[in-house]
Amino acid sequence: MNIPVVRKVLEKNDSAAAENRAMFERRGITCINLLGGAGCGKTSLLEALLPRLKDRLRVAVLEGDLATTRDAERIAALRVPVVQLLTEGGCHLTAAHVQRAMSQVEIGQPELLLVENVGNPVCPANFDLGEHRRLVVLSSAEGDDKVSKYPLLFRGAHAVVLSKSDLLPYVNFDVGAVADDLRRINPSVEIHQTDIRHGRGIDAVAAWIEHVVSECRAQRGAAHPAPCAAAPPEGDAR
Amino acid sequence: MHESAIAQNLVDMAASSARAHGASRVTCVRCRVGTMRQLDEAMLRDAFELVAQGGPCANATLAVEQLPLRAACVHCGVQYGVEGWQWACPVCGRIGAVEGGGDELELVSIDAEVEP
Ligand SMILES: Nc1nc2c(ncn2[C@@H]2O[C@H](COP(=O)(O)OP(=O)(O)OP(=O)(O)O)[C@@H](O)[C@H]2O)c(=O)[nH]1
Ligand SMILES: [Mg+2]
Ligand SMILES: [Zn+2]
Numbered sequence: 001m002n003i004p005v006v007r008k009v010l011e012k013n014d015s016a017a018a019e020n021r022a023m024f025e026r027r028g029i030t031c032i033n034l035l036g037g038a039g040c041g042k043t044s045l046l047e048a049l050l051p052r053l054k055d056r057l058r059v060a061v062l063e064g065d066l067a068t069t070r071d072a073e074r075i076a077a078l079r080v081p082v083v084q085l086l087t088e089g090g091c092h093l094t095a096a097h098v099q100r101a102m103s104q105v106e107i108g109q110p111e112l113l114l115v116e117n118v119g120n121p122v123c124p125a126n127f128d129l130g131e132h133r134r135l136v137v138l139s140s141a142e143g144d145d146k147v148s149k150y151p152l153l154f155r156g157a158h159a160v161v162l163s164k165s166d167l168l169p170y171v172n173f174d175v176g177a178v179a180d181d182l183r184r185i186n187p188s189v190e191i192h193q194t195d196i197r198h199g200r201g202i203d204a205v206a207a208w209i210e211h212v213v214s215e216c217r218a219q220r221g222a223a224h225p226a227p228c229a230a231a232p233p234e235g236d237a238r
Numbered sequence: 239m240h241e242s243a244i245a246q247n248l249v250d251m252a253a254s255s256a257r258a259h260g261a262s263r264v265t266c267v268r269c270r271v272g273t274m275r276q277l278d279e280a281m282l283r284d285a286f287e288l289v290a291q292g293g294p295c296a297n298a299t300l301a302v303e304q305l306p307l308r309a310a311c312v313h314c315g316v317q318y319g320v321e322g323w324q325w326a327c328p329v330c331g332r333i334g335a336v337e338g339g340g341d342e343l344e345l346v347s348i349d350a351e352v353e354p
Pocket of ligand 2: 042043044071116
């Protein structure tokens with residue numbers, strides 16, 4: 001017999017992501033999923049952003065990695081709460097990974113949760129974590145043909161950081177052409193350029209993140225007008 | 239790669255749908271996949287075969303329908319599917335704006351049998 005089904009293949013992950021979204025609303029957390037290919041500069045960007053963000057917001061980080069804890073150690077060195085998620089060969093984070101991490105005490109009660117996904121331009125883009133925004137990093141060293149090669153990644157991005165702009169004189173990376181490709185497949189995307197070596201462009205990315213946090217906060221306020229704000233829980237940065 | 243996670247979900251969903259209909263053996267699983275998902279069909283089949291072993295989907299065939307990303311040329315208005323990452327308009331050769339689709343990922347139907 002033929003049985004029509006018509007179900008989303010990733011419905012299990014989608015429903016875990018919906019639970020995460022509800023949990024984020026309850027706990028007042030804004031979550032940003034950081035994606036991009038291996039070595040595009042995700043951890044370096046976090047290292048540059050966190051000193052700017054951590055004085056203004058309670059921030060915590062989830063580090064998704066295949067095997068080592070090196071990226072988490074780099075974040076912990078900045079005295080920011082971090083939980084390492086080892087996917088043990090898995091090429092992407094799932095909503096369940098985030099769910100498990102958020103039940104750990106180390107994570108505290110952040111207002112901003114930055115999730116560094118596994119370095120991979122294909123798989124992670126398929127898995128909703130329940131995040132509010134996606135920030136995608138593309139480095140000039142990777143080449144300027146990547147937007148059309150990884151359309152799901154760039155189509156789902158709210159902002160794109162073109163990283164390692166200090167390398168532009170040495171590589172073939174036409175920033176204008178990349179921006180055109182991006183706008184073609186994702187007309188509303190925000191585009192930033194960074195150079196970690198000389199500290200360029202970081203403030204603009206930090207400002208975008210702070211703006212996202214206040215947008216999400218305003219949305220939550222509109223959804224549940226709170227007559228008396230509960231005292232914020234202790235921002236225990238260990 | 240994400241093929242194995244997707245194969246596992248397909249097998250689980252097909253098996254539970256068969257069970258819900260009192261069937262015990264799945265002979266065919268049909269799914270619809272947008273090309274933006276960048277699933278490697280050979281890898282998906284291998285992964286499907288592996289995770290199906292020993293369960294109701296063992297030896298079932300997997301039918302995959304690939305759906306393109308749709309584009310509309312901003313210059314001449316022609317609508318076309320982006321195939322093989324050839325983004326250019328097949329009529330005027332220029333690159334058009336992207337419209338939608340290509341991100342489908344659905345189980346569509348299964349063929350199942352009640353074993354005697
Ligand atoms: N020249 C230059 N190098 C950079 C820049 N940002 C990052 N890098 C270098 O790029 C390499 C990879 O950076 P990471 O931050 O570890 O990249 P990642 O995306 O976190 O890597 P994975 O987590 O392994 O996928 C390191 O050697 C960094 O020093 C930059 O703006 N300019
Ligand atoms: Mg990293
Ligand atoms: Zn045309």
